[in-house]
Amino acid sequence: MDDLLISRRDLDFLLYDWLDVTSLTRRPRYADHDRDTFDAVLDLSESIATRHFAPHNKKNDAEEPRFDGERVHVIPEVAAALRVFTEAGLIGAAMDHEVGGQQLPAVVANACQLWFQAANVGTAAYPFLTVGNANLLLAHGSKEQIDTYVRPMVEGRFFGTMCLSEPQAGSSLADITTRAVPAADGTYRITGTKTWISGGDHELSENIVHLVLAKIPGGPAGVKGISLFIVPKFLVGPDGTVGERNDVVTAGLNHKMGYRGTTNALLNFGEGVHRPGGEPGAVGHLVGEAHHGLAYMFHMMNEARIGVGQSATALGYTGYLHALDYARTRPQGRPLTARDPGSPQVPIIEHPDVRRMLLAQKSYVEGALALGLYCSRLLDEERTGASTADRDRARLLLDVLTPIAKSWPAQWCLAANDLAIQVHGGYGYTREYDVEQFYRDNRLNAIHEGTHGIQALDLLGRKVTMDGGAGLALLVETLRATAYRASATGGEAAELAARLLRSVDRIERTTARLWSTGDPAAALANASAYLEAVGHVVLAWIWLEQFLALGKGDDSFRQGKRQAARYFFRVELPRTEPQFDLLDSLDRTAGECHPDWF
């Protein structure tokens, strides 16, 4: 099982040979670390994921959490695995020493996460939501809030959630109706209903810390009137003791296509089932300033979206390794050239179409992994870059890349899971094998944290235009810099560079043409095609980056990487041409289809 999660060889190549992660240890924040400590935490993660997460992945899917009207029941393996995880200090992997964290670079901490996401995404979701919650409070909470809620989260005693959506307000957060009324004691009383709350209820931890978006009556309309509150399941005393039940009540669980191991709840706040302190409403603590809730939430959005992309990558990656293993061991059929029906059957990896499906998967999952780690490396740069200019530059590039780092793996590593099923033939369609679950689990990633459509609007409508087009300029400059380096290298790298440069030109031209309309509706009509096309060009760049980082040498690892790069440039990159053509034509076919015509 251990070699079916993520390739450690690939991870080492990307972290050390390509991204030169050890160089980060020269920065003050990471001065306590060296390659040995990085390797140790990666080893530990692989080991815990393999021994404690992977074994109950299927059971977590088959025996999903159950709500008996009062309590939520989760199979016991989940709590056992999370105990090992939290005791290893992995919740605080990237957090400051000061709050009990290991202060690892984000790129190393995120690489560690991959093992858990590949092994058991349902169980892994609990600590990852907790990390996101804690990071938000570390950035915007008060000292007291950090002491009361974050420290127990780092210790694994409390888990966290994010409560954004409501039944009438999913993508449209402007329309939330959850109310927060100030109480005499400085807290707020929260009433409303939140849905799609992952980790929303369970008994895996002593407490659950909900971060809830709500509106304080009298505030501005729309998103500008949204505030952020801490609403714990159990109230916490000044001394940190877990006390009275807060009025947060589970109304039911959502039963999903995949990701079944993570409870997903509909929560009622302030229904009056419990009356903390004898008063109605759930007790909430304002985070930061009133009406700034969405900004705080969005501050964490890059990390959250990169995390979703990484989850898609991990599922695609383990699916690929499963398909590869099957293809190497399943005998079926004979080469086209075999004439003797009595000759032995060959492993299906010998068939060209199977090899095509494997190489496509390899190009998707290894490309997505590299992109995700690159973005995580930018998080470190944003935090510890030598100069303000360096840090700003990293932030800007990360802003532009985020919708792609979220959506591209969600689309193409899902496609990899689909191919993994196909490689398995009829067996891939059964629940006895693992790949159909990977597909079902992965299908969520194109939906949560902003659908593809939302990411497309973010990229074309906001990221490439912001700061007078500085985001786009930095993106194309970055891509071209790699291409120029490859051109200078000569040979095959120069050939790939030439192709990449043509595609980068198209990004520039097409973006200019779209916005030359002066009409946002016209510019954004095919935003999804734009996201897909730019995404594919970015991945071609990532493959060229890897190609260059391989250096010389003809071992199997390098040969395989090079072949995947070739595949991406020859088969995948050309897909963007008709997409750019469509965008250039300012096509409105879909928009002009009247709702009655369907």
Add this chain to the structure above:
Amino acid sequence: MDDLLISRRDLDFLLYDWLDVTSLTRRPRYADHDRDTFDAVLDLSESIATRHFAPHNKKNDAEEPRFDGERVHVIPEVAAALRVFTEAGLIGAAMDHEVGGQQLPAVVANACQLWFQAANVGTAAYPFLTVGNANLLLAHGSKEQIDTYVRPMVEGRFFGTMCLSEPQAGSSLADITTRAVPAADGTYRITGTKTWISGGDHELSENIVHLVLAKIPGGPAGVKGISLFIVPKFLVGPDGTVGERNDVVTAGLNHKMGYRGTTNALLNFGEGVHRPGGEPGAVGHLVGEAHHGLAYMFHMMNEARIGVGQSATALGYTGYLHALDYARTRPQGRPLTARDPGSPQVPIIEHPDVRRMLLAQKSYVEGALALGLYCSRLLDEERTGASTADRDRARLLLDVLTPIAKSWPAQWCLAANDLAIQVHGGYGYTREYDVEQFYRDNRLNAIHEGTHGIQALDLLGRKVTMDGGAGLALLVETLRATAYRASATGGEAAELAARLLRSVDRIERTTARLWSTGDPAAALANASAYLEAVGHVVLAWIWLEQFLALGKGDDSFRQGKRQAARYFFRVELPRTEPQFDLLDSLDRTAGECHPDWF
């Protein structure tokens, strides 16, 4: 529910306005029919599907068949629905009056099937497998076999299966090891294991008629030594009475990603659990001549593969109608131009990206439906065409189109199901809504009856080259004939025709280039890309056919069809250009990737 299965308006347009199905009633075979009898059986099918099949579709998925070690348990709604179905005479819809059938044209009978496939594909599979089984025996069985097995099937008393695959022999039927040893009484004794047997065990009928591929010892090696046998679950006496248990024993059920309502069994033949007549081995009756089994099976392959494509179409179609219904009724967000956050939310169909996802679905599912019915119409032509030349021509065109009619809907109507999930947002990912099940059910269609990879080899390796390229010639001639007609019409039709003609030229050029290599391995290296590219061109042709058949008029139905046609030509057809380019380059990137390099 009834208007969420298949659009009757669309079906009427395709059957009557486009394919002129009523003209078939002028042929002797269908002389008893007229438009009223066609409409009546379509009405009846819609009504039974809506009232008896759709209501238990989700239950059939959630409570899949269970094997207790001896018997297979299926929820009672399945038997009840099938009783209504068989009592309505729908098993024999297309069969001869002589055996108790209704002698309807295949195109009408297949249109009827769509309602059941859309309503509940798990329950619908039992009678459809039975029809396939009966048709094979009608074509190749003896009079006695027809009387003994087919008549009870038409009456709905016996159900049928096809037993091809074995654990070590799926796509590679040459490698089956099930043995058939002649017995003194003229029967054969069968021993071996078959897997993936849909409808392989249940108590929904008095008997199950297995059609089993097996090898008679001493026969030729490979596929030339395969014979076909009837192996009933219970032996049938000369007077038709169902008697002693034959030695066919269920070893277990396969638990699948979708299609869960249909039992799928691993069957052991001749294990000695039962000893019919006191002898070892399951009793089998040879169908036709020894060693011709695979030819008989392949004789029915076109129909079976068109049926798979149609099943994919029905699932894609109902998913589209569900997504459309949701998009029209779910309020979320505001138009880009709305500046007031207090303005009411709009139905999501108002958002361009949602409309794009709906129009894409419409172009896939209505295109697939039209292609499937066109192929069914060719089945009628093959059977009742005026001259031998007409019939041969229909058969040849059907031969070429079959891999596309199977694979294209399996790929693109599955893509439609994926988009239907996406339109539903988070709700689409829950089992409370229907679309995730449609996706899971539909995922099988790219695998069974020959995977995409197999269909691609069939199209490029066999169909376009057979008879000295006559298949390809007829295909391009057919596509061009429509384009010339559209050119003569002028206006927008002529514009679409010009684009289609360019793509048809590419098919011709690329096919010639591939086979000019003289090296099958080089020609077939990217057979999947060929299947996809030719498939998309064929669908563009199907959309142009529909465009022409709409005639004048600006009602919503016609406007919608025209817009879907435009969408297909503007967004979908251009996807084929990089595929043809790849094929023309004789790319071998995947094939040259050494197995060790992955």
